[in-house]
Amino acid sequence: MAEENNVQPEPQGAETQPKKVRTKTAVRQKKTAAPAKAVPSSSTEDVSLPKIRRYSVDQRAEKLTVINKLLSAGKTTLKDALKQVGITEQTYYNWKKAAEPVSKTEPVSKSDDLKDLVELEEENKRLRKVLADRLRAENAELRKRLGMD
Known part of the structure; x- marks a missing residue:
């Protein structure tokens, strides 16, 4: 009965509710619970997002x-x-x-390609002849120096 004498008076209008004891499982359940959905307020309605525009x-x-x-x-x-x-x-x-255009050079016609190919083949033949002549001359000079001829 000593405990009953030490009870403090409750403020007016307050309802008596038992204290909730938080256990570890209650804390875990609270953490894993889905977040509450945000309720749109009048302050967020003032903020407008930029409009996405599509141009032709x-x-x-x-x-x-x-x-x-x-x-x-x-x-x-x-x-x-x-x-x-x-x-x-x-x-x-x-x-x-x-x-921008894909390629800045104009497409070359097939006849131009063929002409370029023929010119390159002729130049290749000419260069081969020049190289062969130089190699023959160098070979002949080396044979003379070695006394093979």
Whole structure:
């Protein structure tokens, strides 16, 4: 009965609830529980994500020509020109790379290839003859020096 005498009075309006004892299993269950879903609040609704835009090939070409005109005039820098057009630097370089032709040299016709091949074969024959003549002359000179002839 001594314990009953030492009880402190409860504040008004407070309900009596038994204290919960946290055990190790309760802690583990709490850690592994799925996170609660975030409820959208009015503060997050104000933040707007940038809109993803898709441009057609014609629109891309038009924007690239506008940028080239601005740069060739020398009045603006690349970053300023890109801001005026409304695209990022990475987008600009991706578009520029895609707009370049695959090979900068014009395709050679088959007749030109054949002519080049014939010319190379003729030059090869001529060089072989020159080499053979030099080797014969050098061989003859060495034989004279050694007294073989």
